[in-house]
Amino acid sequence: MAKIPTVFIDGEAGTTGLQIRERLAILPDIAVRSIDPSRRKDPTARLALMAEVDLVVLCLPDDAAKESTAMAASLGADAPRLVDASTAHRVDPDWVYGLPELTPDQPARIAAAMRVSNPGCYPTGAILLLRPMIEAGLLPADHPISVNAVSGFSGGGNAMIAAYESRTAPDFELYGLTLEHKHVLELQQYSGLTRRPIFVPSVGDFRQGMIDSIPLHLDTLPGKPKPADIEALLAARYAGSDYVRVVPGTAKLEPQALNNTNLLELRVHGSEARGQAILTARYDNLGKGASGAAVQNIGLMLGIAVETRLPAAAE
Ligand SMILES: NC(=O)C1=CN([C@@H]2O[C@H](COP(=O)(O)OP(=O)(O)OC[C@H]3O[C@@H](n4cnc5c(N)ncnc54)[C@H](OP(=O)(O)O)[C@@H]3O)[C@@H](O)[C@H]2O)C=CC1
Numbered sequence: 128m129a130k131i132p133t134v135f136i137d138g139e140a141g142t143t144g145l146q147i148r149e150r151l152a153i154l155p156d157i158a159v160r161s162i163d164p165s166r167r168k169d170p171t172a173r174l175a176l177m178a179e180v181d182l183v184v185l186c187l188p189d190d191a192a193k194e195s196t197a198m199a200a201s202l203g204a205d206a207p208r209l210v211d212a213s214t215a216h217r218v219d220p221d222w223v224y225g226l227p228e229l230t231p232d233q234p235a236r237i238a239a240a241m242r243v244s245n246p247g248c249y250p251t252g253a254i255l256l257l258r259p260m261i262e263a264g265l266l267p268a269d270h271p272i273s274v275n276a277v278s279g280f281s282g283g284g285n286a287m288i289a290a291y292e293s294r295t296a297p298d299f300e301l302y303g304l305t306l307e308h309k310h311v312l313e314l315q316q317y318s319g320l321t322r323r324p325i326f327v328p329s330v331g332d333f334r335q336g337m338i339d340s341i342p343l344h345l346d347t348l349p350g351k352p353k354p355a356d357i358e359a360l361l362a363a364r365y366a367g368s369d370y371v372r373v374v375p376g377t378a379k380l381e382p383q384a385l386n387n388t389n390l391l392e393l394r395v396h397g398s399e400a401r402g403q404a405i406l407t408a409r410y411d412n413l414g415k416g417a418s419g420a421a422v423q424n425i426g427l428m429l430g431i432a433v434e435t436r437l438p439a440a441a442e
Pocket residue numbers: 137138139140141142143144167168169185186187188189191212213214246247248281282283284285286412413416417
C-alpha cells in the first residue's frame with residue numbers, strides 16, 4: 128500500500144495554522160504530524176519533525192519562517208517540501224508563487240515545486256482582477272491604480288484578535304497610510320503593474336472576510352471599454368476555475384458571505400453612462416486569503432484531491 132504523505136504545520140497554534148489543521152484533519156490521504164505544544168518553539172524538536180515528514184507548512188512570523196527555511200535546508204537531500212504562509216518569500220525567485228489561478232501553467236509549477244510561497248490575503252483578489260486586464264491590453268501596465276481593501280480582524284493574527292475581543296481596538300480604521308504596506312510589492316509584481324499602486328487597507332470589527340476594490344475611470348483606458356467588456360474578459364479567463372467566480376455587480380457588498388470557504392468572487396460594478404467602474408474581489412481572508420489557499424497548494428504538491436473549506440462550510 129502506498130505511504131500516506133505526512134505534513135507538519137510549523138505554527139499550528141496560530142490563526143492560519145489552526146485553520147489549515149482543521150481542513151487537513153478531515154482528509155484521509157494526508158497524515159498531520161503535530162509537535163509537542165510545550166516544544167513548539169524549540170528548534171531541535173522542529174528540526175526532528177521536519178526530517179520525518181514530506182511537507183512543512185510555515186505559519187509563522189517572517190523571521191521565524193526564514194529560520195525554519197534554513198533549518199529545512201540543513202537536511203540537504205532529505206529536506207521536506209515547504210509551503211510558506213508568511214510574507215518572507217513571496218517575491219523570492221527561488222520560490223514558486225502559490226496562486227494557481229495566476230496563469231494556466233501555474234498549477235503545474237506549484238505541483239513540481241520544492242518551495243511554494245502562499246500569497247498575501249490582500250494581493251490575491253487584486254492580482255486576479257488586474258492581471259488579465261493588463262495581459263489583454265485593456266489596462267496599460269503603467270496605469271495609476273488604487274486598491275482599497277477591508278479585512279476582518281483575524282488578518283492581524285492572535286495579537287489583533289485579542290485586541291478586538293478585549294474591546295481595545297477601534298470599530299474601524301484605515302491603516303497603511305505611510306504607503307509602505309508589506310503587500311504592495313507582491314501586488315505590483317504579480318499583477319504586472321509597472322507603476323507602484325496606491326494601497327489603502329482597513330480593518331473592522333468582524334472576525335473574517337475581505338473585499339478588495341479598485342475604482343476605474345473607463346474613459347482613461349485604451350479603447351474606452353464598457354463595464355460589460357471587463358466582465359466578459361474576467362469571465363472567460365476564470366471559466367472552469369474551481370474557486371474563482373465572476374458574478375454580476377451589485378449596489379452593495381458585505382465582506383463575510385464566503386467565510387470558511389476557499390471561494391473568491393469577482394465583480395464589475397459599472398455605470399456605462401458615467402464611464403466608471405469599480406472592480407471588487409470578495410473572499411475569506413483566512414480561506415482563499417490564507418488557509419484554504421495553502422490547502423489548495425498542498426493538494427497540488429502532493430497530487431491528491433483536497434477539501435479546501437472548513438468542515439462545516441458549504442462551497
Ligand atoms: N491571519 C491572516 O489572515 C493571514 C496570515 N498570514 C501569515 O501567516 C503567518 C502566521 O500568521 P497568523 O497565523 O495570523 O499569526 P498568529 O500570531 O496567529 O500565529 C503565529 C504563530 O506562530 C507562533 N510562533 C511565533 N514564533 C515562533 C517560532 N520561533 N517558532 C515556532 N512558532 C512560533 C506563534 O506563537 P506565539 O503566539 O506563542 O508567539 C503563533 O502560534 C504570518 O506570517 C502571517 O503574515 C498569511 C495570510 C493571512
